[in-house]
Amino acid sequence: xxxxxxxxxxxxxxxxxxxxxxxxxxxxxxxxxxxxxxxxxxxxxxxxxxxxxxxxxxxxxxxxxxxxxxxxxxxxxxxxxxxxxxxxxxxxxxxxxxxxxxxxxxxxxxxxxxxxxxxxxxxxxxxxxxxxxxxxxxxxxxxxxxxxxxxxxxxxxx
Amino acid sequence: xxxxxxxxxxxxxxxxxxxxxxxxxxxxxxxxxxxxxxxxxxxxxxxxxxxxxxxxxxxxxxxxxxxxxxxxxxxxxxxxxxxxxxxxxxxxxxxxxxxxxxxxxxxxxxxxxxxxxxxxxxxxxxxxxxxxxxxxxxxxxxxxxxxxxxxxxxxxxxx
Numbered sequence: 001x002x003x004x005x006x007x008x009x010x011x012x013x014x015x016x017x018x019x020x021x022x023x024x025x026x027x028x029x030x031x032x033x034x035x036x037x038x039x040x041x042x043x044x045x046x047x048x049x050x051x052x053x054x055x056x057x058x059x060x061x062x063x064x065x066x067x068x069x070x071x072x073x074x075x076x077x078x079x080x081x082x083x084x085x086x087x088x089x090x091x092x093x094x095x096x097x098x099x100x101x102x103x104x105x106x107x108x109x110x111x112x113x114x115x116x117x118x119x120x121x122x123x124x125x126x127x128x129x130x131x132x133x134x135x136x137x138x139x140x141x142x143x144x145x146x147x148x149x150x151x152x153x154x155x156x157x158x
Numbered sequence: 159x160x161x162x163x164x165x166x167x168x169x170x171x172x173x174x175x176x177x178x179x180x181x182x183x184x185x186x187x188x189x190x191x192x193x194x195x196x197x198x199x200x201x202x203x204x205x206x207x208x209x210x211x212x213x214x215x216x217x218x219x220x221x222x223x224x225x226x227x228x229x230x231x232x233x234x235x236x237x238x239x240x241x242x243x244x245x246x247x248x249x250x251x252x253x254x255x256x257x258x259x260x261x262x263x264x265x266x267x268x269x270x271x272x273x274x275x276x277x278x279x280x281x282x283x284x285x286x287x288x289x290x291x292x293x294x295x296x297x298x299x300x301x302x303x304x305x306x307x308x309x310x311x312x313x314x315x316x317x
Contacts, residue, residue, distance in 0.1 A: 073292055076313050107299040115315040
């Protein structure tokens with residue numbers, strides 16, 4: 001009984017700590033990048049939600065923002081970037097192309113990045129407004145708070 | 159000669175090679191036979207016409223026709239401010255045409271693109287490789303008979 005009590009609180013504390021210290025890696029390949037920049041800069045200010053620290057190395061980040069169209073040639077690179085990130089890690093697919101391939105239903109484009117890596121939050125829109133990006137971030141924070149925290153290293157099955 | 163239109167000059171100089179001429183909306187267009195391309199281009203490249211720029215080079219797939227592929231070249235002359243569109247048809251079995259790299263350097267990548275997307279080959283091209291698709295890609299995606307939803311992923315997909 002006592003053990004249960006302590007475990008639950010630790011879980012909540014870890015969730016709280018993790019959701020407000022997201023270091024994100026923007027994987028920007030297309031025009032959605034403009035909306036990402038807008039969301040990240042002063043007008044919309046992603047930093048208000050504790051995700052302001054952009055790391056341009058996947059090894060130092062725990063949130064992968066896939067922003068834009070992923071072509072078949074890009075897929076192995078995206079996969080490598082994801083594999084280089086340390087656990088625990090989360091992925092947001094930002095924009096219609098990253099979510100589903102968008103208008104590019106053709107030979108060149110991956111039909112949604114969830115064909116390559118697991119995705120936690122999908123933000124549709126072509127491109128999504130910065131408000132939607134922030135809303136997606138809040139959704140992810142909710143998810144992180146509620147999930148079981150892997151505080152011993154536990155590899156997620158891709 | 160400068161007053162004469164490009165089309166008239168071509169008709170006069172190469173009467174046996176010019177198939178068709180028109181100028182819709184003032185855009186001079188000439189359809190030629192494929193074996194005459196290099197000769198005609200060499201004539202146009204020099205003064206008095208002096209077409210210094212190859213604006214674009216592309217291909218159209220007409221699956222129903224006997225000569226399936228239609229090459230389209232857009233030229234521009236800085237000296238005389240003229241434009242010219244050259245078209246020629248290629249059969250599917252022998253989709254080969256002379257390369258224009260010796261006249262314009264930018265033809266190099268444009269021809270590689272057409273080779274990649276349509277499978278048309280260019281004789282005399284210095285480095286005829288795919289431009290956009292990866293080397294393992296099979297087929298030519300802009301051909302009309304390429305399956306619309308055929309995917310060729312480089313890594314195994316999750317679903």
